[in-house]
Amino acid sequence: MELSTLLNSVIHGVWYYVVIFLLILTVVVFVHEMGHFLVARWNGIRVDVFSIGFGPEVWGWTDPKTGTRWRFSLVPLGGYVKFFGDADAASATGDDRPMTDEEKAVSFQHKRVGQRAAVVFAGPAANFIFAILGLAGLFLVLGQAVTEPVVGAVQAGSAAEAAGLRAGDRINAINGTPVDRFQDIQRIVRIEIERPLDLSVQRGTETLAIEARPKVVQRKGVFGDMEKVPVLGIAADSARTTLISHTPGSALAEALRETEGMVRSTFIGIGQMINGTRDSDELGGPIRIAKGAGEAAQLGLSSVVFYTILLSLNLGLINLFPIPVLDGGHLVFYAIEAILGRPLGERAQEYGFRVGLFLVLALMVFATRNDIVALPIWQVVKQLFS
Incomplete structure (x- = not known):
């Protein structure tokens, strides 16, 4: 293979399977975190950090009006918003230091349970709204x-x-x-x-x-x-x-219908994986998502838009699962707090988040394993050692 051909192949792969994937992921994560951010601000909560990615900051700026640090971080596989009064980015624990009344007024941990639940739910809700409006836009512009x-x-x-x-x-x-x-x-x-x-x-x-x-x-x-x-x-x-051809109203109605069908099919598929009627190898991780983004990019702009919509919908769904660490886990804790009239003990919440973190990491490892096994090079490796 000539050097120019190899170079073109590498550039092609990096553009379609890395850059496009990161751009799509950035859009979806930004929508999710913006949902948290907007509802937090509407409830008078100060947001210290709005980050796309995790780890050390690569580039950022501070809004002089709100004090929020907007930044891009080194590992671009997710994102978070950190509220004032949180000891960590996951809002799992509060800052133990004494606060003045002015600080309590803008602290996430000192807001009513309903306000905290609204802020947490806003992330997945933003993903759903983005998916519905995106589908409606496709139907309106391209027809159905x-x-x-x-x-x-x-x-x-x-x-x-x-x-x-x-x-x-x-x-x-x-x-x-x-x-x-x-x-x-x-x-x-x-x-x-x-x-x-x-x-x-x-x-x-x-x-x-x-x-x-x-x-x-x-x-x-x-x-x-x-x-x-x-x-x-x-x-x-x-x-x-x-x-x-759709009007804005019929496009929105059809988008709601399609979204409902996607959500129902997803839950049916998960249930079938649990009871063993569907192969769990279908569960994909970041490698498979990147491959999907690359294939979508080669099919055209409308396919990229649809893939972004699909990823946004899935991100919203996954975050609503009742697993500590995810938004759904936080909502379960807030529901218990609303029923009991007080939050769960710190030790119970700590163990819950540890279990949740283990489950999420285990799921990521399993999904990534599925991605690797599905790669053509894996079959070559199996033949070499068989």
């Missing part, structure tokens, strides 16, 4: 391609062929769930991995009840990652695809 749920072709040797489906069949319902468009078929088939599909099919003037058992195959996903998915084996009829 909608395909009728009509079989255009049946793949030879597929589950659809074995079940007796034919080109021209219209699928009206799957496992009792109504189907309005072909995209609904794809979504339902992906999440109904553990049981056969009972299809209500219209063929001419007849309505048929057909049972199909999708085959689970490994294939390349939309953004380049390898995934195991159930496949029915039918293709849409391209002649029945229309591009719907």
Whole structure:
């Protein structure tokens, strides 16, 4: 390989799989932390630091009006806001030093439990709002391609062929769930991995009840990652695809519908991983996310925007999990405080955050392990030592 070709390959890889990934991650993290920041300010809380990334500061500036230090830190894989009165960036413990009444008035730890809960919830909420408005914007600008749920072709040797489906069949319902468009078929088939599909099919003037058992195959996903998915084996009829133009109101309504579907599918997928019906190897970490960002960038700007929306939605969901260290864990502690009329003891909270930190780190290690195993070079290494 010539030096110029190698150099171009390296530049290509760095741009698509590192720079684009960090840009997308920065946007998503900024949205999340800005949610915390804005609601904190609305509640009269002083914010000491707003950081994109962790570790030593690389560049920053101090707002003379609020005293907030805005900065970029060395490790650009996340971010945080540190409130006045916090002993650490996670708001897990308060500063023990005596405070004046003026300092207590702007301290996070001295605010009412409802105010603290609102500040914590605002981060995930900002990610959801960003995702919904982003989807609405895409639908408004680009329109929305909608395909009728009509079989255009049946793949030879597929589950659809074995079940007796034919080109021209219209699928009206799957496992009792109504189907309005072909995209609904794809979504339902992906999440109904553990049981056969009972299809209500219209063929001419007849309505048929057909049972199909999708085959689970490994294939390349939309953004380049390898995934195991159930496949029915039918293709849409391209002649029945229309591009719907939306008004701002209909675009927002459709964005809410799509967001609800994504959230529901995510929770179903997590439940299937827990009960063993879905392979936990599908769980990805930073390497897989970076690969997805790179693939999205090569597909075009609209794919980058959609990937950013998807990542924002997932970040909001993950942070709402009731695990100490995450926003959801803080909300659980605040709910207990509201019920008891007092916060949990410091030791209980400390143990809770230790357990939460262990769970988060273990999940990160497992997800990164999945990323490494999925890399092509891993197969080469296995063959060398097998």
